[in-house]
Amino acid sequence: MTESPAASPDPDEESLALQDLGYRAAVIDLLGAIAYGEISAFDRLAEDARLAPTLEDKVAISSMAATEFGHVALLRDRLVELGADPFAAMEPFRHAIDRFHEHTAPSDWYEGLIKAYVGDGMAADFYREIAAYLDPRTRDLIVASLADAGHSEFVIDRVRGAIEADPRLGGRLALWGRRLMGEALTQAQRVAAERDALSALLAGGIDRPGLDLAAIGRMFSRITELHAARMSELGLDA
Amino acid sequence: MTESPAASPDPDEESLALQDLGYRAAVIDLLGAIAYGEISAFDRLAEDARLAPTLEDKVAISSMAATEFGHVALLRDRLVELGADPFAAMEPFRHAIDRFHEHTAPSDWYEGLIKAYVGDGMAADFYREIAAYLDPRTRDLIVASLADAGHSEFVIDRVRGAIEADPRLGGRLALWGRRLMGEALTQAQRVAAERDALSALLAGGIDRPGLDLAAIGRMFSRITELHAARMSELGLDA
Numbered sequence: 001m002t003e004s005p006a007a008s009p010d011p012d013e014e015s016l017a018l019q020d021l022g023y024r025a026a027v028i029d030l031l032g033a034i035a036y037g038e039i040s041a042f043d044r045l046a047e048d049a050r051l052a053p054t055l056e057d058k059v060a061i062s063s064m065a066a067t068e069f070g071h072v073a074l075l076r077d078r079l080v081e082l083g084a085d086p087f088a089a090m091e092p093f094r095h096a097i098d099r100f101h102e103h104t105a106p107s108d109w110y111e112g113l114i115k116a117y118v119g120d121g122m123a124a125d126f127y128r129e130i131a132a133y134l135d136p137r138t139r140d141l142i143v144a145s146l147a148d149a150g151h152s153e154f155v156i157d158r159v160r161g162a163i164e165a166d167p168r169l170g171g172r173l174a175l176w177g178r179r180l181m182g183e184a185l186t187q188a189q190r191v192a193a194e195r196d197a198l199s200a201l202l203a204g205g206i207d208r209p210g211l212d213l214a215a216i217g218r219m220f221s222r223i224t225e226l227h228a229a230r231m232s233e234l235g236l237d238a
Numbered sequence: 239m240t241e242s243p244a245a246s247p248d249p250d251e252e253s254l255a256l257q258d259l260g261y262r263a264a265v266i267d268l269l270g271a272i273a274y275g276e277i278s279a280f281d282r283l284a285e286d287a288r289l290a291p292t293l294e295d296k297v298a299i300s301s302m303a304a305t306e307f308g309h310v311a312l313l314r315d316r317l318v319e320l321g322a323d324p325f326a327a328m329e330p331f332r333h334a335i336d337r338f339h340e341h342t343a344p345s346d347w348y349e350g351l352i353k354a355y356v357g358d359g360m361a362a363d364f365y366r367e368i369a370a371y372l373d374p375r376t377r378d379l380i381v382a383s384l385a386d387a388g389h390s391e392f393v394i395d396r397v398r399g400a401i402e403a404d405p406r407l408g409g410r411l412a413l414w415g416r417r418l419m420g421e422a423l424t425q426a427q428r429v430a431a432e433r434d435a436l437s438a439l440l441a442g443g444i445d446r447p448g449l450d451l452a453a454i455g456r457m458f459s460r461i462t463e464l465h466a467a468r469m470s471e472l473g474l475d476a
Contacts, residue, residue, distance in 0.1 A: 039293075042300055046284030055277075055325045055332070059310065062280055066307040069300055076297075087293045094293070 017135045018082070026201035027138050028082060032089030033097075033191070034127055034145060035075040039090070040097050041120060042069040048112035057109070057158070064116055064151045071145040078141055092195060096187040103183050110162055110169065111176050114234065117155040119180050120148065121230050125223045126188065133201060133210075152233075159234045174236045181227055255373045256320070264439035265376050266320060270327030271335075271429070272365055272383060273313040277328070278335050279358060280307040286350035295347070295396070302354055302389045309383040316379055330433060334425040341421050348400055348407065349414050352472065355393040357418050358386065359468050363461045364426065371439060371448075390471075397472045412474040419465055 018024050045065035052058035079086040104119070106112035124146040131142040163170045192199055204210015211219065231237065256262050283303035290296035317324040342357070344350035362384040369380040401408045430437055442448015449457065469475065 036293075039297060039300065042304070043284065043287065046281065046303070049281065055274075055328060059277060059314075059325075062277065062307055063310075065284070066280070066304045069304040072297065072301075087297075090293060 022197055022200055024082065025197035027134065028079065028084045028089050029092070029195050029198050030127070030130060030134075030142070030201075031075050031079050031082075031138075032084075032086070032091070033093040034142065035072055035079070035086065036090035036093045036097055037123055038068045038072050038075070038145070040101060041065070042072075044101050045116055048106055048109075048116065051106065051109040051112050053109060060151065060154050061112070061116060064120075067148075067151075068120075071147075074141060074145055078138075093191060096191050100183055100187045104180055110159060110173060113155045113158055114173055114176060114236075115180060117152060117234070118177055118227065118230050119184065122181065122184050122223065122227055124148070125226050126184075129219050129223065130198075130202070133204075156233055159236075163235050170236060173234075174231070177227075177231050177234075177236055181224075260435055260438055262320065263435035265372065266317065266322045266327050267330070267433050267436050268365070268368060268372075268380070268439075269313050269317050269320075269376075270322075270324070270329075271331040272380065273310055273317070273324065274328035274331045274335055275361055276306045276309050276313070276383070278332075278339060279303070280310075282339050283354055286344055286347075286354065289344065289347040289350050291347055298389065298392050299350070299354060302358075305386075305389075306358075309385075312379060312383055316376075331429060334429050338421055338425045342418055348397060348411060351393045351396055352411055352414055352474075353418060355390060355472070356415055356465065356468050357422065360419065360422050360461065360465055362386070363464050364422075367457050367461065368436075368440070371442075394471055397474075401473050408474060411472070412469070415465075415469050415472075415474055419462075 018027070042065045045061055045068065049058045049061040049065065052061060076086040079089050104115060106115055127142055127146055131139040134142070159173070163173070192202075202211050202216070256265070280303045283299055283306065287296045287299040287303065290299060314324040317327050342353060344353055365380055365384055369377040372380070397411065401411070430440075440449050440454070
């Protein structure tokens with residue numbers, strides 16, 4: 001993170017933090033949301049792989065899918081360790097995440113590539129922002145589960161090549177990127193409105209700093225800037 | 239393997255064996271076929287995961303898919319090491335493997351589970367039989383790339399439970415298992431007829447023992463017996 005929020009609890013505070021039932025519920029929510037997000041990303045990437053023009057492209061995107069799925073086990077183990085049923089923890093997020101994917105079903109290979117790269121990147125930025133407010137062990141787990149498998153170069157190479165060959169594609173794909181961002185924000189807002197524990201986490205507590213409105217604004221600015229940087233790497237206007 | 243063929247070259251013979259262009263072509267064919275088989279199994283398992291009745295079931299079958307895919311990298315690296323283009327090596331097998339999947343698209347979750355377990359098992363038995371005729375390094379690579387991720391128990395548990403709840407299901411699923419076997423043999427025969435290098439490998443050479451008709455018969459008996467054993471573990475007649 002280039003500009004990371006200040007709150008950063010001491011390692012010894014981990015078990016103490018988790019004794020706070022509200023905090024614990026928020027962590028379970030967050031891990032459940034990320035886990036379902038990865039399962040669902042796996043599913044969609046495997047589906048999008050069928051749009052690949054060559055076997056090599058198909059293998060590259062399938063490999064992104066398999067990497068996403070590889071993170072699920074870590075999250076699941078930690079949920080069990082926290083005494084939660086991992087599948088029950090994922091349940092509250094199924095609707096919003098499924099809805100996001102329904103509304104952003106790629107109509108061709110390039111939309112699929114951009115969604116894989118930009119969509120995944122946005123989600124990762126958002127979870128990393130929240131992770132900064134958590135105990136170090138949870139934070140490290142989240143950061144590890146969001147690590148991308150270095151497929152950015154592949155996507156950038158393919159998208160830039162396609163726009164060079166057909167410049168009109170750039171306009172359509174730029175719109176697509178904005179739509180991905182819009183849909184992600186819509187669904188994130190819905191989740192925030194419904195999940196009290198997560199909202200309380202962001203708001204902070206007596207012993208834990210939270211985010212005031214200005215801080216939330218800065219968080220969204222950072223996420224938007226990172227999104228714009230990714231779009232520009234792809235050769236697209238954000 | 240309970241009854242493994244006798245041919246088993248010395249480790250030092252590996253590079254010597256690969257200097258034989260016919261042998262080398264056969265190894266490239268075999269690795270290409272297995273790699274495409276795994277990519278394609280990944281694709282189909284990810285698709286079948288959508289039929290899962292619960293999120294837990296979906297995760298279990300998606301995890302089988304991700305494990306299959308994890309083997310592709312090893313095979314691909316070895317193909318590159320042998321100087322082959324991995325994607326060109328897979329190409330000759332796409333049609334037969336795609337055809338197998340088209341003809342065995344599961345119509346429900348249980349057919350999908352049985353296909354994952356029985357279909358994957360059959361393919362692994364077949365490749366392991368052929369691997370016995372190869373240099374040790376290639377053989378070890380093939381055996382490693384066929385290792386299942388211990389999901390058998392999951393499939394056996396689910397299928398047995400479903401048949402207990404609805405005994406009529408057993409008859410339909412037993413037919414399904416026979417159809418999987420029949421389709422696999424049909425496509426395997428087609429590949430054997432088209433790929434001279436693979437057939438020559440099985441036939442042997444001056445310095446390398448091959449399979450006579452009786453040995454081929456015994457190989458198919460072993461594969462059929464292992465198939466029957468798997469069906470019986472599922473509570474189904476083979």
